[in-house]
Amino acid sequence: MPIIDSTSDKYTILLVSEPSMTINALISCLDKKIKGTVALVKKQEIGDKLATSSGLVLVDIGAFEVDVISYFKRILAPFSEQHIFALFNAHDLSAKELASWPFITGVFRKEDDLEHLCHGIEKMLSGEYWLPRQKLAELIHYYQKNNNNVIDYSKLYLTNREQQILRKLVTSASNNEIADSLFVSAHTVKSHLYNIFKKINVKNRVQAVFWAKNNLSVVGLDYQD
Template structure:
């Protein structure tokens, strides 16, 4: 059973999510919170696997809460569920340590799948949120990042495309007919060349610049 905590300052949203997750056999909502502080206080004494986090909340917003949670509970998975897909919201959320970024117009069944995949160490970024980044990246910074992408080998680009789809190492290995050990080697090279720290940032980079 995947134990999840929901943080959203709108009670209607929380109740709607709770009602839906009651239909899922493998997901249990163990706590609801109206802000980030409530989440942190709860998790200090109770276990949970995934936090479904709104960004705009009173007292402590989702990005600040994610930063704190990542320090105190590094193993917990955090999925941002928001209405905002702009550059200035997505980037801070990813930098804070979010494992996923989804829009509130997502279909409920898709959201449940996102939670399952994030729980399995995959990263899930909504395509619309990532695509919006392209309109905010300009000038020298963009050219520098595009050059990093050109430094990837053809096979590394193939692996990056699979990461952008949210595929696990095993799935990448199966799709590209290579071993998981080789996948890990390619991932290490991709992270180094793109100057990113994890799969989420690599996927975000790919969505911005891959043609």
């Protein structure tokens, strides 16, 4: 999870899409609703825009063909520590399709209204995931069936604080809730989660929860459902 301070006065939202009256109207509405700036990013601009900014990126997968979507998966992944990514205008994605976007932290459907979109953006900027509960369950089940994550436990060492945060993570606590319970800042929680993800070789929060439920006892941690 990238370290972005959602408490600042302004943040940047990049909407990767094709220009249209609908998209222009959406950008205008978002500008009035959120405490940040919203900018349209075209396919050919995406690399330069991501390299020179930090914020939340909405990828309009309803606006592009399959080959372009595959291109986005490749070009966006290196920026996963700099930006928060969400899929926009998504149809009924399968768990396999969602898993092919391991750096995605949110999904917005075509039928979601503006209030839902704005609320989800705020949640993601505070360190939470924004996925329908059913999709989360399907995604965890998919990881259970396709778990190829190999960990050398003899070299794995989680600090006491990282262990505490990992325990909180499996209870579905948000970053702010974890921060409040441990009397630290949300920024500190994000930093610890970043280190945890690197150590246990996972790419996102869902994978971390699955890993914790299957491996905490192996590394000497006590996990309770």
